[in-house]
Amino acid sequence: MKRFIQSYIGAVVLWVLGSLSMGAAISPWVYRSGKALAAMAETNTLPALLEWLGRACGKSEFDRFFDRSLLFSAVILMPLLFRRIKTLRSASATLPDVPGTGVSWKSAVLQLVTGCVIAAGLFWVMGMVLEHAGVYVLKTKTPGFLKLLPKVLLPAIGAAFVEEWLFRGILLGLWLRFARPVWACLGTSLLFSFLHFLKPPEGTMIGNPADVFAGFELLSKVLLHFTNPVFFVTDFATLIAVGLILSWARIRTGVLWFSIGLHAGWILAFKGFSEFYKDVPTHPIHPWGVGDSLRSGMVPLLMLGITAVICHFVLRWFPANPNKPTDSQVLD
Template sequence: MKRFFQSEAGAAVLWVVLSMLMAATIAPWFYQAGMWLVGLTKTQNLPGILEWLGSACERADFSRFFSRALIVSAFVLLPLLGWRIRVICRGENGTMVGLSFMPWKMALLQVVLGCAIAGGFLWIGGMILESLGAFTPKSTPASIEKFLSRVLLAAVAVPLIEEWLIRGMLLGLWLKFSKPLTACIGTSLFFAFVHFLKPPEGCTLSDPTSALAGFELLGKVLFHFTDPQFFITEFATLFVIGMILAIARLRTGALWFSIGLHAGWVIAFKGFVLLHQPVLDHPFHPWGVGKTLQSGIYPLFILGLTAAVCSYVLRKFDLRKLS
């Protein structure tokens, strides 16, 4: 155990643990600040950006504030990780893989190609599940407004924000201190964990404003990770997605291909959910596939095919040199 914590991996685990503890401490402050802003928006005329932020805070539950607190904590404590790894490596820096400038045509090519590969494979996989009876079309088709707000808007905003933060800033900073594989695994675990910062269904917090509310939520979330079905069918899927995105960022030297992949998955996932509903008594549920295309062994198989095609494309064509 002592030897493990003297390694880069041990330093990364310590960073994650401290980030979670710090997030549990400050999450109630984030929640109270959000509710204070909600109150201001109802009594005063505020600038548009604050009105939008207040509306977002009003819709968010405590777990959303916890996830934002975790991201802040991870960045605040990142220098501690760098210092610890430098001590382990006796001052030697790890590999630094920076982001390179790219003409807009090349960037657009990477976005479109990544979106087509990721979205295409996931959508085809969903249609196969429909043909096998695991999903059925919803009786009421979604409106264009709902498709635009829930699918296209998310497909633009989510990849840009998350890729810039996680594969851009966080992975970029981590690469200053550790080996690429360690950095990819660490950021992918963080990526998956942030997306599952919700307690099991039916669990509630006694008082979100309590100073211990963050620790109460953290305990319920960590207990959820003891469920093998959740770990294999849901957490593993997000971890694999994080690894594909991180490796794509390293292979291309830019975020554009990762943004395209992320956007493709968002379009296929949210679009399929909008148009289909699961058949819960189908033999595929819940291990083969969950209530959505985000969980299950079958989506992991689809991601494996996607990763293989991405590897071939990135090996066959150097996207940084195409003209």
């Protein structure tokens, strides 16, 4: 245990636990402050930014304040994590580096576009097959391009770059210094999936959101949600598979471009498809076969397996990472 706490991964785990605890502790106070601002915005003339923020706070439920409190806590504690990592690096002069490899901008663009086309194309084809089977139906009102831009394209670009830099860049790199590649990929993917689902199930109620322990009450319900077998198999396991594919692609290529392309492609597919189609809740394939979107269910999990096989052969076209980590590079 002592060795784990004094490791890079121990520092990351402590950062996650600290962020959860701090976020749960401050969320009731953030909720009270937000509702107070909303009341002021209704009765007083405030600057435009505060007016907008007050209206947003007035419409938001406690879970949104909880989510923002977690994000704030993670950002506030991030410098402590980096400081701890810097200290560990200084004290571990014998710890091996796990280098990547540089690529030309042409190769980077090619990897990014290839990954995006593979991920988006396969999942959109899957969506069309499911639509033909009656699992989804076309919405009566579909959005125009200008509405798709902020809802689909911008999140795909932003989330892909930021999350790949954080999870497959920083965290996977740190984990590779502590564990063998297979365990590094699995550990990063578990954390990736866990953090994505740190939100309460739909319909979750909190008795008194202003109570000092309301954040911990909501946190307990969020964690309890992970014991739901349907959620665990159809949502949590699917996102773990996504994380494993992205981590493997990062190690295989030595850079993030192919992983960024895959990530962006998946977001484009499931967000774009959701803008045009809606699920049929009474279809017998729900909820195990397919969830409420293309990213949950056994069918998407199977498609992820097919995607991994295709990527395995496609990546042969690109130069392998000459510094690809092996078990012998990692300290036991």
